[in-house]
Amino acid sequence: MTDHHDSLLLPSARRRDVLRVLSASALGAAAWPAFAQDKRLPRLVTVSGAITEVVYILGAEGQLVGTDTTSLYPAAARGTPKVGYMRQLSAEGLLSLKPDAIIATNESGPTVVLDQIRTAGVKVEIIEADHTWGEVQRKVQAVGRAAAKEAQARELQGRLDAEWAQVQQRVGAAKGRKPKVLFVLSHSASPQVSGEKTAAHSVIGYAGGVNALGGFHGYRPMTAEAMASAAPDIILTSTQSIEAHGGIDRFWERPELALTPAYKKRALITQDALLLLGFGPRLPAAIGELHDKFQAALA
Amino acid sequence: MSQRLGARAVLGGSAVLLVAAFAVGAVSGAYAISLSQLWNVLTSLGQGGSNQSPEHLVFLNIRLPRLVLGVAAGAGLGMAGTLMQGLFRNPLADPGLIGISSGAALAAGITIVLGAWFWPVLPRTLGSWTLVVMAFGGGFLVTLLIYGLSRSEGGTRMALMLLAGIAINALAGAGLGLLSVMATDEQLRSLQFWLLGSLGGARWSAVILVCVAVFLSCWAAASLASPLNAIALGEAQAALLGVDVERTKRRAIVITAVAVGAVTATTGIIGFIGLIAPHWVRMVAGPDHRIVLPASALLGAALVLAADTVARTVMAPAELPLGVLTAFIGVPMFLLMLRHFRGRI
Numbered sequence: 250m251t252d253h254h255d256s257l258l259l260p261s262a263r264r265r266d267v268l269r270v271l272s273a274s275a276l277g278a279a280a281w282p283a284f285a286q287d288k289r290l291p292r293l294v295t296v297s298g299a300i301t302e303v304v305y306i307l308g309a310e311g312q313l314v315g316t317d318t319t320s321l322y323p324a325a326a327r328g329t330p331k332v333g334y335m336r337q338l339s340a341e342g343l344l345s346l347k348p349d350a351i352i353a354t355n356e357s358g359p360t361v362v363l364d365q366i367r368t369a370g371v372k373v374e375i376i377e378a379d380h381t382w383g384e385v386q387r388k389v390q391a392v393g394r395a396a397a398k399e400a401q402a403r404e405l406q407g408r409l410d411a412e413w414a415q416v417q418q419r420v421g422a423a424k425g426r427k428p429k430v431l432f433v434l435s436h437s438a439s440p441q442v443s444g445e446k447t448a449a450h451s452v453i454g455y456a457g458g459v460n461a462l463g464g465f466h467g468y469r470p471m472t473a474e475a476m477a478s479a480a481p482d483i484i485l486t487s488t489q490s491i492e493a494h495g496g497i498d499r500f501w502e503r504p505e506l507a508l509t510p511a512y513k514k515r516a517l518i519t520q521d522a523l524l525l526l527g528f529g530p531r532l533p534a535a536i537g538e539l540h541d542k543f544q545a546a547l548a
Numbered sequence: 549m550s551q552r553l554g555a556r557a558v559l560g561g562s563a564v565l566l567v568a569a570f571a572v573g574a575v576s577g578a579y580a581i582s583l584s585q586l587w588n589v590l591t592s593l594g595q596g597g598s599n600q601s602p603e604h605l606v607f608l609n610i611r612l613p614r615l616v617l618g619v620a621a622g623a624g625l626g627m628a629g630t631l632m633q634g635l636f637r638n639p640l641a642d643p644g645l646i647g648i649s650s651g652a653a654l655a656a657g658i659t660i661v662l663g664a665w666f667w668p669v670l671p672r673t674l675g676s677w678t679l680v681v682m683a684f685g686g687g688f689l690v691t692l693l694i695y696g697l698s699r700s701e702g703g704t705r706m707a708l709m710l711l712a713g714i715a716i717n718a719l720a721g722a723g724l725g726l727l728s729v730m731a732t733d734e735q736l737r738s739l740q741f742w743l744l745g746s747l748g749g750a751r752w753s754a755v756i757l758v759c760v761a762v763f764l765s766c767w768a769a770a771s772l773a774s775p776l777n778a779i780a781l782g783e784a785q786a787a788l789l790g791v792d793v794e795r796t797k798r799r800a801i802v803i804t805a806v807a808v809g810a811v812t813a814t815t816g817i818i819g820f821i822g823l824i825a826p827h828w829v830r831m832v833a834g835p836d837h838r839i840v841l842p843a844s845a846l847l848g849a850a851l852v853l854a855a856d857t858v859a860r861t862v863m864a865p866a867e868l869p870l871g872v873l874t875a876f877i878g879v880p881m882f883l884l885m886l887r888h889f890r891g892r893i
Binding site: 332346359368 | 869
């Protein structure tokens with residue numbers, strides 16, 4: 250919680266961004282003539298934890314009638330009606346919440362269900378999840394548009410862009426070798442490591458590290474020899490993975506890890522999975538924190 | 549005489565069950581539609597449907613196609629289960645035995661995981677139909693393969709077919725395992741949910757195609773009732789009675805592949821309906837295929853509708869995968885009946 254409150258105090262937006270967001274929201278307003286006439290605020294369903302976070306920051310949680318099971322932050326979001334896992338939505342279930350708009354990423358589905366919802370006259374906003382800062386910007390804009398809170402969204406966008414620029418500058422100014430970082434995901438028994446085109450790959454790069462594993466896309470099962478050849482300086486994982494393993498000591502007992510330079514120094518960084526990989530409004534804070542931890546681990 | 553009476557009762561009872569399951573399914577769902585609203589929707593159908601209330605849209609575009617798909621899927625699976633049990637002369641046979649489901653699953657998996665890489669052109673030309681077409685084709689191809697493997701000089705040997713089916717199913721399972729290792733997280737999820745079965749993707753265009761495939765299959769299957777009755781006495785006896793055994797086998801396999809292939813390609817794998825529907829009918833009405841075929845289709849449809857109604861209401865606004873429910877409901881009931889009728893099987 251403290252993370253995003255800090256971020257709200259940062260300096261205001263750059264002019265270029267404000268103009269861009271203004272024009273985007275003007276287009277958005279044209280697409281929502283119904284809400285300009287009647288004063289009832291649109292009812293929203295969000296599908297993706299990061300989008301739900303934006304709704305709460307914009308103070309639009311009163312309009313939120315449903316979220317998916319990945320919407321776990323802030324804690325209040327856990328109490329909203331759950332429409333199921335983001336990739337297994339149900340048309341009638343969603344419509345039963347009588348939403349005016351559904352905001353989701355392109356990782357949501359099934360596609361047929363989204364089509365059915367559109368057919369029933371509900372606005373479906375799909376945000377492309379490409380693991381870039383642009384993804385966060387698009388989420389803020391889409392929620393502002395759908396929630397009829399364009400002004401607040403512009404303001405938030407300005408703050409976040411400034412915060413992002415500052416973090417990126419800080420990462421760029423860091424001297425010395427970039428650490429080789431290996432991301433391990435294991436919410437169940439068998440751990441997976443992340444290759445290219447994953448949220449983890451982007452996050453490691455943004456925070457001033459190098460993904461220790463390249464040459465493949467997506468997640469792969471973790472093997473001892475691959476660990477040894479990747480030779481990561483740092484292991485990055487989610488707090489949920491550590492919990493699934495039953496604690497940090499148990500995590501290091503994994504035989505695959507013993508072959509890595511990270512093992513010798515017990516260089517392990519953990520962050521909440523949604524904060525780390527969600528690409529939401531807390532991304533600048535998450536990247537700043539990660540960068541500091543990278544630097545500390547190298548020192 | 550009592551057998552004849554039981555047969556009529558089973559046919560009538562299955563029909564009543566189907567109508568009841570359809571009615572319950574029509575009035576229940578996550579989206580609340582009251583009986584009077586439903587009446588309005590139904591009565592406005594004749595008037596060109598100018599009134600597009602939300603209830604109207606939800607019922608006609610989401611719930612109704614789903615109910616119709618449920619009827620077609622259940623009827624197809626129930627009918628095909630009867631054909632397979634008749635052909636193999638084994639009450640434990642299932643349409644999946646000759647590789648249709650696993651072939652469809654494998655083809656769908658290949659499309660989901662490797663599709664964009666293998667055939668960059670195909671998704672562009674077929675669009676959202678790619679997965680359905682591939683799954684149907686996969687089911688059909690694997691069935692043909694198993695049929696080919698089970699041919700010998702004297703014709704098709706059912707024991708060979710059973711063994712070839714087991715082997716090819718295992719191979720398809722391994723292929724799916726390989727695909728799941730290669731898949732990204734998202735692909736894995738689509739694959740997994742596809743394998744669990746769901747009527748949630750019902751669109752009128754697809755539903756109508758499945759209905760046509762199932763209707764034609766059921767119509768063609770009707771002519772197999774008497775030959776299958778003869779085959780129940782043994783293939784040699786059937787041949788003596790003038791039944792073309794080879795032709796009956798071929799037709800039963802093609803009919804099953806068309807019906808189950810079309811259903812599976814649209815809904816994913818819905819297990820146990822093809823196994824339990826004919827089984828239940830036979831326990832009450834006896835083994836006459838003239839009764840078991842239509843009654844299993846009706847009962848299968850009722851079972852799928854009932855399971856889907858539970859799937860879409862019990863966790864609303866979220867939804868349970870249908871395949872999970874049919875297994876949870878079907879298997880314990882099946883086991884209970886095995887115990888109850890163990891002396892007669």
